[in-house]
Amino acid sequence: MSSSILSLLSVLSVAAAQFVSPPTDLINKTGFAGINVRYKEVPTGICELDPNLKSYSGYADVEDDQHIFFWFFEARNMDPSEAPLTVWINGGPGSSSMIGLFEENGPCRVDENGVVYNNPYSWSNVSNMLYIDHPAQVGFSYSTPVNGYEDSSTGLIISLPDLTCPDYAGDTCATYSYPNLTSTANSTVSAAPSFWKTIQGFMGAFPQYSRHGFHFSSESYGGHYGPVFNEYIEEQNAKNITGAHQIKLETVLIGNGWYDPLLQYQAYYNFTVSPGNTYDYDPFNASVKAQFYNNLYGKGNCVDQIKDCAARGLDAVCAAADNFCANLVENIYDIYLGRDEYDMRELTPDPFPYSYYTSYLNTPELQAAIGAYQNFSTSSNAVYTAFTATGDDNREAGTIEALQKLIKQGINVVLFAGDADYNCNWLGNEAVATEVNAPGYCNAGYTDIVTSDCIVHGQVKQSGYFSFARIYESGHEVPFYQPLAALELFERAINGMDIATGKEKLSTGYITKGTPTSEYREGNATMVFEVLAGNSTYNTTTNRPDVVEATMRRELKRGVLGGKKFKFGA
Numbered sequence: 001m002s003s004s005i006l007s008l009l010s011v012l013s014v015a016a017a018q019f020v021s022p023p024t025d026l027i028n029k030t031g032f033a034g035i036n037v038r039y040k041e042v043p044t045g046i047c048e049l050d051p052n053l054k055s056y057s058g059y060a061d062v063e064d065d066q067h068i069f070f071w072f073f074e075a076r077n078m079d080p081s082e083a084p085l086t087v088w089i090n091g092g093p094g095s096s097s098m099i100g101l102f103e104e105n106g107p108c109r110v111d112e113n114g115v116v117y118n119n120p121y122s123w124s125n126v127s128n129m130l131y132i133d134h135p136a137q138v139g140f141s142y143s144t145p146v147n148g149y150e151d152s153s154t155g156l157i158i159s160l161p162d163l164t165c166p167d168y169a170g171d172t173c174a175t176y177s178y179p180n181l182t183s184t185a186n187s188t189v190s191a192a193p194s195f196w197k198t199i200q201g202f203m204g205a206f207p208q209y210s211r212h213g214f215h216f217s218s219e220s221y222g223g224h225y226g227p228v229f230n231e232y233i234e235e236q237n238a239k240n241i242t243g244a245h246q247i248k249l250e251t252v253l254i255g256n257g258w259y260d261p262l263l264q265y266q267a268y269y270n271f272t273v274s275p276g277n278t279y280d281y282d283p284f285n286a287s288v289k290a291q292f293y294n295n296l297y298g299k300g301n302c303v304d305q306i307k308d309c310a311a312r313g314l315d316a317v318c319a320a321a322d323n324f325c326a327n328l329v330e331n332i333y334d335i336y337l338g339r340d341e342y343d344m345r346e347l348t349p350d351p352f353p354y355s356y357y358t359s360y361l362n363t364p365e366l367q368a369a370i371g372a373y374q375n376f377s378t379s380s381n382a383v384y385t386a387f388t389a390t391g392d393d394n395r396e397a398g399t400i401e402a403l404q405k406l407i408k409q410g411i412n413v414v415l416f417a418g419d420a421d422y423n424c425n426w427l428g429n430e431a432v433a434t435e436v437n438a439p440g441y442c443n444a445g446y447t448d449i450v451t452s453d454c455i456v457h458g459q460v461k462q463s464g465y466f467s468f469a470r471i472y473e474s475g476h477e478v479p480f481y482q483p484l485a486a487l488e489l490f491e492r493a494i495n496g497m498d499i500a501t502g503k504e505k506l507s508t509g510y511i512t513k514g515t516p517t518s519e520y521r522e523g524n525a526t527m528v529f530e531v532l533a534g535n536s537t538y539n540t541t542t543n544r545p546d547v548v549e550a551t552m553r554r555e556l557k558r559g560v561l562g563g564k565k566f567k568f569g570a
């Protein structure tokens, strides 16, 4: 080979390396309801490290222009064909479920050096786990993959005719899911059918993992997704659709959810001003408190606008209301405090939970191992923009009624909330639980959750198939901050056992006895007042960073596509 051809080839391969080579090794199968599924087996060590356990990833082709990514892990400590099946999805809208997989409850995590290590508290310890990037264009889910770059002034994705990356593209050359707002969902309600189709596709392609109960778990915007998607599943079941599978839904589990904007925008004030949080953190002076109160309750302000959205239901009214409430109510915290909305104990930038996995998900090795068509991003701008246009965030969207119906149908509904999260804080989640008004719940009391480590990590109020748990010393992503309590709560929920002890089989008459309010106060011992180094580690025994390094060094190794964190980022 002449040296000139050799150098030309090496230039080409360097250029093309910025883009993702589409997989050629996917297996096709037609799932239930006629949904086409393409998948492959993921090698040991890519995430699950146990060679005796299988893992699969792939796509459900729910529309010609919508391909939903899933990543499946066999249950660890039981026969996977006898294990329950649990789906986990993250929120956003637009957030990838790789957040849950790699930061929270998946079989593995990734360290600073890109090395995969085991998570002993993986929810796959007790269930088959299926992570889904929903809707299309989120994470590895795609509409149309294009090789292109992001225009720095407009933020638009510009496709490139060949595989050469021009200098002016900087480091934004990548394979993107073309951000077409009509090739995804723009509301919770409109995202439900493609979710149902994805489950139908998976269950048909993998009947061996779908023989027993189906359980749904989520967090954050999952407070919208969970109730609505699952009630949709129940409605589809009732139709006896030919060729479709009756999904045996048993549990709906949601952490730090965003359900009802009317209650939860008010809860921002309650959490930081009055009655306040349990960390003795009372950060605002009288004038900021008055401004906060007025932005909420003043005539024509946030509360009035949410009510107007609910009454009129117009996209423009709801979108404007959400914009007002997000900027002038929720954001007061960010403007004055510089703290992480998802964990009030840390200043920003907060290195927890660790995000080293985002670089790993953008390596050619990983992309080939899972059959990716595009680069990874933690959040989809397009999906977020589509939902913003309908003001979905400012709508209650039928979530409360859907939860009530699910409870009535005998589904075990478990809501839980880490009590250091501001974004979807526990006071708002508690108010939602009261609003759901499950049978007997008004007579239930808070009791300690007993876990195998004999440390009280929270309290629960439960009546029959409905429970609300407050988890102590935890930010938004509970399985990261309280891994043992989260795993045991999850196991009890999917096995239909009481949350408090895990020893009593649930029945409609089950009720917890205890105090009407949860009184435990952490105090300020775990509040951190210095910006942490990017490589700090979080200690789940002390509930604080191992070493507080007073440095502004920021070493968040996020992929360039994953830099933006949305309002309900996880």
Ligand SMILES: *[C@@H]1O[C@H](CO)[C@@H](O)[C@H](O)[C@H]1NC(C)=O
Residues within 6 Å of the ligand: 028, 036, 038, 061
């Ligand atoms: C697999 O499915 C895709 C998408 O439906 C289709 O384009 C392709 O031809 C199928 N391949 C095989 C081998 O059946």
Ligand SMILES: *[C@@H]1O[C@H](CO)[C@@H](O)[C@H](O)[C@H]1NC(C)=O
Residues within 6 Å of the ligand: 076, 077, 120, 121, 122, 125, 487
């Ligand atoms: C989860 O399962 C693994 C593998 O069986 C085991 O080593 C680990 O101790 C389990 N974790 C917990 C918290 O029980």
Ligand SMILES: *[C@@H]1O[C@H](CO)[C@@H](O)[C@H](O)[C@H]1NC(C)=O
Residues within 6 Å of the ligand: 065, 178, 180, 181, 182, 183
């Ligand atoms: C967006 O998707 C729709 C539906 O698939 C398609 O008709 C349209 O051409 C797409 N637009 C662009 C700019 O790709």
Ligand SMILES: *[C@@H]1O[C@H](CO)[C@@H](O)[C@H](O)[C@H]1NC(C)=O
Residues within 6 Å of the ligand: 238, 239, 240
């Ligand atoms: C669906 O099937 C069930 C059980 O066979 C039956 O009770 C129900 O009436 C059917 N529903 C419809 C809409 O056909």
Ligand SMILES: *[C@@H]1O[C@H](CO)[C@@H](O)[C@H](O)[C@H]1NC(C)=O
Residues within 6 Å of the ligand: 263, 264, 266, 267, 270, 274, 275, 427, 428, 431
């Ligand atoms: C906020 O606090 C007020 C006054 O204590 C209470 O009436 C209201 O229910 C609380 N709302 C939320 C969402 O926490």
Ligand SMILES: *[C@@H]1O[C@H](CO)[C@@H](O)[C@H](O)[C@H]1NC(C)=O
Residues within 6 Å of the ligand: 285, 286, 287, 288, 336
């Ligand atoms: C209250 O706090 C805000 C934000 O820190 C500050 O700008 C303002 O000057 C303070 N007002 C008074 C009266 O101290």
Ligand SMILES: *[C@@H]1O[C@H](CO)[C@@H](O)[C@H](O)[C@H]1NC(C)=O
Residues within 6 Å of the ligand: 017, 018, 019, 020, 021, 171, 172, 173, 174, 175, 362, 363, 364, 365, 367, 375, 376, 559, 560, 561
């Ligand atoms: C996109 O994926 C390619 C191929 O693996 C990789 O070389 C590139 O660094 C990734 N780009 C970004 C921005 O993460």
Ligand SMILES: *[C@@H]1O[C@H](CO)[C@@H](O)[C@H](O)[C@H]1NC(C)=O
Residues within 6 Å of the ligand: 186, 190, 315, 389, 390
């Ligand atoms: C949301 O999507 C639907 C189609 O699914 C479309 O009719 C509607 O116009 C969209 N709404 C907005 C505000 O873009």
Ligand SMILES: *[C@@H]1O[C@H](CO)[C@@H](O)[C@H](O)[C@H]1NC(C)=O
Residues within 6 Å of the ligand: 280, 524, 525, 529
């Ligand atoms: C923490 O609480 C203690 C006791 O209430 C108080 O003396 C101290 O000032 C507080 N520290 C901070 C940083 O707020």
Ligand SMILES: *[C@@H]1O[C@H](CO)[C@@H](O)[C@H](O)[C@H]1NC(C)=O
Residues within 6 Å of the ligand: 533, 535, 536, 553
């Ligand atoms: C974190 O990084 C700094 C340099 O930026 C280094 O001095 C320190 O040892 C690192 N700490 C850990 C725990 O790795």
Ligand SMILES: *[C@@H]1O[C@H](CO)[C@@H](O)[C@H](O)[C@H]1NC(C)=O
Residues within 6 Å of the ligand: 539, 540, 541, 542, 546
């Ligand atoms: C976490 O804290 C506990 C209790 O202080 C300590 O024993 C342990 O070594 C710490 N872990 C790390 C990794 O520093």
